[in-house]
Amino acid sequence: xxxxxxxxxxxxxxxxxxxxxxxxxxxxxxxxxxxxxxxxxxxxxxxxxxxxxxxxxxxxxxxxxxxxxxxxxxxxxxxxxxxxxxxxxxxxxxxxxxxxxxxxxxxxxxxxxxxxxxxxxxxxxxxxxxxxxxxxxxxxxxxxxxxxxxxxxxxxxxxxxxxxxxxxxxxxxxxxxxxxxxxxxxxxxxxxxxxxxxxxxxxxxxxxxxxxxxxxxxxxxxxxxxxxxxxxxxxxx
Numbered sequence: 001x002x003x004x005x006x007x008x009x010x011x012x013x014x015x016x017x018x019x020x021x022x023x024x025x026x027x028x029x030x031x032x033x034x035x036x037x038x039x040x041x042x043x044x045x046x047x048x049x050x051x052x053x054x055x056x057x058x059x060x061x062x063x064x065x066x067x068x069x070x071x072x073x074x075x076x077x078x079x080x081x082x083x084x085x086x087x088x089x090x091x092x093x094x095x096x097x098x099x100x101x102x103x104x105x106x107x108x109x110x111x112x113x114x115x116x117x118x119x120x121x122x123x124x125x126x127x128x129x130x131x132x133x134x135x136x137x138x139x140x141x142x143x144x145x146x147x148x149x150x151x152x153x154x155x156x157x158x159x160x161x162x163x164x165x166x167x168x169x170x171x172x173x174x175x176x177x178x179x180x181x182x183x184x185x186x187x188x189x190x191x192x193x194x195x196x197x198x199x200x201x202x203x204x205x206x207x208x209x210x211x212x213x214x215x216x217x218x219x220x221x222x223x224x225x226x227x228x229x230x231x232x233x234x235x236x237x
Contacts, residue, residue, distance in 0.1 A: 087174025147175025
């Protein structure tokens with residue numbers, strides 16, 4: 001987009017001098033000593049240009065003077081200032097933000113502010129703004145999808161879709177604050193094994209690093225009543 005101008009202004013040097021002006025290293029004009037300003041036209045909007053002014057007199061040139069400017073101002077807006085972010089048990093979060101007045105070059109006024117974007121970690125919430133909101137403090141109410149901890153950051157954008165860098169961040173918790181308590185006065189529930197013992201002739205064996213454990217089932221009579229007992233012999237290395 002070609003639309004913008006930049007005006008360079010300086011003080012007049014000695015009366016027999018010429019002034020050579022360069023833009024981004026290339027000469028664009030040579031002026032007489034009486035000139036104290038020059039307007040560069042047909043520039044690309046939001047592009048940064050660097051100008052060098054050199055005075056030439058008697059075959060000698062001066063040390064160059066250098067200045068830079070964005071045509072039409074910086075494309076990016078200044079970042080908003082995150083004032084506070086407070087969660088709640090309902091997850092609704094109140095975010096307070098100071099909106100910028102200038103673009104990132106710290107010179108150009110913002111004349112087309114359009115919106116605010118609040119980021120809670122990966123969840124984003126948009127709020128429409130009016131041009132008259134520029135430089136004011138605003139409150140943004142947002143509700144994330146889950147209880148938990150979130151990193152809150154802000155940025156603004158203009159009507160052309162240009163955005164600011166992200167603001168500083170705040171970590172907050174929002175959502176239910178449930179807790180569990182135990183006074184240890186209630187006896188815990190136990191697992192009960194129901195049913196009778198049965199007969200078995202299976203042998204169970206397990207081995208572990210140079211040691212073998214063998215479970216043997218023996219049957220014998222005591223007062224005429226069938227019984228079982230278990231012997232666990234250990235074989236050591």
